[in-house]
Amino acid sequence: MKITKVETILLAVPCSSNGAIRPSTGRSWSAFDVLLVRIDTDAGISGWGEAFGRARDLPLKAVIDAHIAPKLIGQDPTRIEAIKHDLEFRLHNTGRIGGIAYGIAAVDIALWDILGKRAGLPLHQLIGGLVTPELPVYASFLRYGSVEGVRGAVRKALAEGYRHIKLHEIGIAENLAAREEAGPDVAIMLDVNCPWTVSQSIDAARRLAPGNFDWLEEPVWPPENYGGLGEIRRKGSLRIAAGENAGSLHDFKAMFDAGAIDVAQPDLAKAGGISEALRIDALAEAHGVDVVPHCATFGPGLLATIHFNASRRRPPLLERLYFAFDEHPIGAVAEPVDGFVKVPTGPGLGYDPDPRVIERYRVEPAEFAWT
Numbered sequence: 377m378k379i380t381k382v383e384t385i386l387l388a389v390p391c392s393s394n395g396a397i398r399p400s401t402g403r404s405w406s407a408f409d410v411l412l413v414r415i416d417t418d419a420g421i422s423g424w425g426e427a428f429g430r431a432r433d434l435p436l437k438a439v440i441d442a443h444i445a446p447k448l449i450g451q452d453p454t455r456i457e458a459i460k461h462d463l464e465f466r467l468h469n470t471g472r473i474g475g476i477a478y479g480i481a482a483v484d485i486a487l488w489d490i491l492g493k494r495a496g497l498p499l500h501q502l503i504g505g506l507v508t509p510e511l512p513v514y515a516s517f518l519r520y521g522s523v524e525g526v527r528g529a530v531r532k533a534l535a536e537g538y539r540h541i542k543l544h545e546i547g548i549a550e551n552l553a554a555r556e557e558a559g560p561d562v563a564i565m566l567d568v569n570c571p572w573t574v575s576q577s578i579d580a581a582r583r584l585a586p587g588n589f590d591w592l593e594e595p596v597w598p599p600e601n602y603g604g605l606g607e608i609r610r611k612g613s614l615r616i617a618a619g620e621n622a623g624s625l626h627d628f629k630a631m632f633d634a635g636a637i638d639v640a641q642p643d644l645a646k647a648g649g650i651s652e653a654l655r656i657d658a659l660a661e662a663h664g665v666d667v668v669p670h671c672a673t674f675g676p677g678l679l680a681t682i683h684f685n686a687s688r689r690r691p692p693l694l695e696r697l698y699f700a701f702d703e704h705p706i707g708a709v710a711e712p713v714d715g716f717v718k719v720p721t722g723p724g725l726g727y728d729p730d731p732r733v734i735e736r737y738r739v740e741p742a743e744f745a746w747t
Contacts, residue, residue: 377417377418377419377421377452377453377454377494378417378418378450378451378452378453379415379416379417379448379449379450379451379452379453380416380417380418380449381414381415381416381449382413382414382415382416382440382444382445382448382449382483383413383414383416383445384411384412384413384414384437384440384441384445385411385412385413385414385729385734385738386409386410386411386412386433386434386437386738386739386740387409387410387411387412387705387733387734387737387738387739388407388408388409388410388737388739389407389408389409389410389674389701389702389703389704389705389733389737390406390407390701390702390703390737391405391406391407391408391699391700391701391702392404392405392699392700393405393518393698393699394517394518394529394532394698394699394700395520395525395528395529396517396518396519396520396525396529396698397518397519397520397521398518405518405699408674408699408701409429409430409433410426410429410673410674410675410705411426411427411428411429411433411436411437411440411482412424412425412426412482412675412676412705412729412734413425413426413427413440413479413482413483413485413486414486415448415453415483415486415487415490417453417490419494421490421493421494422490422728423453423485423486423487423488423489423490423493423724424485424486424489424675424676424725424728424729425481425482425483425484425485425486425487425489425649425676425677426482426485426645426673426675426676426677426678426680427440427478427479427481427482427645427677428478428481428643428645428646428672428673428677429478435475436475436478436479439470439475439476439479440475440479440482443467443470443476443479444463444467444476444479444480444483447462447463447466448483453487453490453491454487454490454491454494456484456487456488456491456651457651459483459487460480460483460484460487460648460649460651460652463480463483464480464648467480472623472624473621473622473623473624473627473646473647474623477623477624477646477647477648478645478646480648480649481643481644481645481646481647481648481649481652481677482645482649482676482677483649484648484649484650484651484652485644485645485649485650485676485677485680485725486676488502488503488649488650488651488680488724488725489676489724489725490724491724492723492724492725493723493724495723496723497723498683498719498720498721498722498723498724498726499650499679499680499683499724499725499726500683500684500686500687500719503650503654503683503684503687504687504688505687506686506687506719507686507687507688507689507691508686508691508719509686509718509719510716510717510718510719511682511685511686511691511693511694511716511717511719512539512540512693512694512715512716513538513540513693513694513695513696513712513715513716513717514538514540514541514542514563514565514693514694514695514696515533515536515538515540515541515542515696515698516542516544516567516672516695516696516697516698517529517533517541517542517543517544517698518544518697518698519544519545519546520545520550521545521547521550522550523549523550523553525550526543526545526550526551526553526554526557527553527554527557529698530554530557530558531557533698534558534562536712536714536715537712537713537714537715537716538712538715539561539562539563539715540562540563540564540565540693540715541554541558541562541563541564541565542564542565542566542567542593542695543564543565543566543567544567544568544569545566545568546568546569546571548580548583548584551566551584551587551589552584552586552587554587555586555587555588555589560588563590564587564588564589564590565589565590565591565593565617566584566589566591566592566593566614567593567594567617568580568592568593568594568595569594570594570595570596570597570598570599570621571595571597572595572596572597573596573597573604574596574601574604574607574608577592577595577596577604577608577612578607578608578611578612580592580595581595581608581612581613581614582612582613584613584614585613585614589614590615591614591615591616591617591638591639592608592612592614592615592616592617593616593617593618593639593641594617594618594620594621595608595616596608599618599621599622600621600622600627602630602631602633602634602636603634603636605618605631605634605636605637606634606635606636609635609636609637609638610635615638615639616636616637616638616639617637617638617639617640617641617668618631618636618637618639618640618641619631619637619639619640619641619642619643619647619656619670620641620642620643620646620670620672621646622642622647623646623647623648624647624648624652625648625652625655625656625659627647628640628642628656628659628660629659632659632660632663632665637665638665638666639665639666639667639668640656640660640665640666640667640668641667641668641669641670642656642657642667642669642670643669643670643671643672644669644671644677644680644681644684645671645672645673645677645680646670649680650680650683650684653669653684654684657688666692667688667692668692668693668695669681669684669685669692669695670695671694671695671696672695672697674697674699674701674704674705674706674710675705675706675729676706676725676729678696678706678710679706679710679720679725679726679727680725681694681695682694682710682717682719682720683719683720683725683726686719694717696712696717703730703732703733703736703737704730704733705729705730705733706727706728706729706730707727707730709726709727710727
């Protein structure tokens with residue numbers, strides 16, 4: 377079996393962000409971009425991957441088209457480890473995190489999809505076996521920037537059946553209001569997206585302590601300040617989570633060596649795909665660190681994360697950005713029901729992106745209006 381074609385497909389799918397504001401525009405979200413990677417073979421089997429991208433990510437599409445796709449033509453898609461290493465080694469001068477890494481992650485996911493389809497087995501059977509047929513999901517809010525917005529989002533999510541929530545607020549009042557609105561029995565996590573110094577982070581962690589939050593995620597800038605994270609973990613009052621901005625196993629090893637985190641958060645669409653996530657998970661277990669993957673994707677990246685989580689001995693929560701789509705890129709099968717999502721049982725990832733959604737919302741570079 378040989379790879380015959382690699383295609384990147386960029387979608388802009390209409391959505392509602394439940395009142396949250398997009399920082400880059402100051403307006404509500406109206407569409408969410410999804411960058412798919414399709415790999416075709418001469419055996420008639422196609423695999424689907426997804427690269428982490430945001431906001432009209434035409435440069436990322438171009439990086440994959442120019443640097444990654446040509447190197448895959450003619451290769452045996454079942455040689456996943458060799459292909460991944462070859463791409464990383466040959467392209468390391470263009471970056472170990474960022475566009476190249478995201479593209480390689482998408483390729484890795486697509487190759488695992490091909491392998492599962494060829495074997496007639498779902499992905500979770502190839503990476504450990506099914507531990508649970510459904511996963512608890514946490515509603516990962518966007519930033520509302522007001523107490524009223526946070527309270528409204530909490531009420532809405534609880535009414536929809538969620539029992540786990542993650543905030544992206546940086547204000548103490550907004551975060552504590554969420555706890556007050558949710559009550560003591562709802563798990564709440566905080567992701568502040570790297571805004572503070574070490575001393576500011578320690579102070580914020582102490583002020584947030586009354587909220588009884590499950591973790592404080594990426595409090596310090598820059599995100600690779602692992603020594604600073606370790607200091608916050610030792611002197612603050614909340615568990616520390618990080619990893620969505622890490623590029624590989626070696627970044628996580630540096631975090632573990634620094635005693636920086638309680639929760640590791642590899643993103644399968646950013647940090648090397650399924651293959652790298654399996655390595656990170658094993659190393660984290662050896663260091664006594666929990667693994668709860670970051671997931672901000674809605675196509676094959678989401679499906680890969682579902683399979684990964686469902687095959688772990690202690691299945692972690694699944695992150696789901698709190699968007700409402702007009703049409704979901706992979707259909708209603710990926711939508712949580714009462715706070716849970718079912719694990720696909722079909723071969724490979726279980727589902728391909730919906731061709732109707734691709735046809736309706738596919739965009740070419742000339743069609744984008746940069747705002």
